Amino acid sequence: MLTAKQHELIRFIQQRLEETGISPSFEEMKEALDLKSKSGVHRLISALEERGFIRRLPNRARALEVLKQPGDATPASRKAQSASTNDNVVDLRRAPAARPTPANDVIEVPLHGRIAAGAPIEAFEDYNSLPVPAALLGPGDHYALEVSGDSMIDAGIFDGDFALVRRTDVARDGEIVVALVRNEEATLKYLRRENGMIRLDPANGAYDPQVYRPDEVQVQGKLSGLLRRYH
CATH class of the missing domain: 1.10.10.10 (Winged helix-like DNA-binding domain superfamily/Winged helix DNA-binding domain)
Known part of the structure; x- marks a missing residue:
């Protein structure tokens, strides 16, 4: 007993x-x-x-x-x-099939710091980790970034959210990516290619697209999910 x-x-x-x-x-x-x-x-x-x-x-x-x-x-x-x-x-x-099977696997994902959803800001080195339900992550290597700013609010990405990012250096037009600009600043934006240039589009009408030469932008990952804390 x-x-x-x-x-x-x-x-x-x-x-x-x-x-x-x-x-x-x-x-x-x-x-x-x-x-x-x-x-x-x-x-x-x-x-x-x-x-x-x-x-x-x-x-x-x-x-x-x-x-x-x-x-x-x-x-x-x-x-x-x-x-x-x-x-x-x-x-x-x-137990009967109708009973829900909890997905209780939690993975510690590296938390790299803050990333701008606005004007680019510096992306920091690893300093912490974030526990993430495995069900939110697909295959591949992932890391997390805390979102700063409101330029992606129309895509449902808000200030203080944690962006879950799959590491990759390639992306298709229209995907939300982590873009390293001029090897020193990082931002979270829609990726577009236009007239031989790279355009990083916000999801907020109050912000203008950012246009760079291809050699000025390096894709460092694609958005795969979000975590949000409610206070």
Whole structure:
């Protein structure tokens, strides 16, 4: 049998996975269970892991998978096995198809700094990382940039958003790219080629396109997604 705290924790983890697709942090688990320290959360997680209720996904930040959950009906294939112990446990890997399967993989993506959605500003070197749900990223190598400015608001990109960018040095006309201008400034814009020149178009009528020679612009990635924090 599980202790009251173990039961409460596994319910909380499963609820957060179903609501957000991301495992709760240890701080969130500590607060939800009204524990005094994170060491108590570690002990509960280890006990649940040893009993086969959850497992930690390797090489993922904040990634827990619920394997089975107390309090539900036991699947038919396990009735005989569990009758003697009266575990009353369901294996979530055999749950009905209608039950949502949380995408709880989280990948730490390098956060390179701020990028302009306006006049170009300097793009900084790596100084941090950003946890991103793997479902938001496609194949390839990715990094993140914090958006500064409002020149891409008509494309749904706002000041303070985090642009998720797939590394590439090629792009088609009309794609939103990270463009390094004159090897020193970076900006987020629509890429267009016109009369032998490179035009970087904003998505805000208050801003004018920026036109450069091809040798002045280097594509450093294509926009693949956005993260937004609500305060």
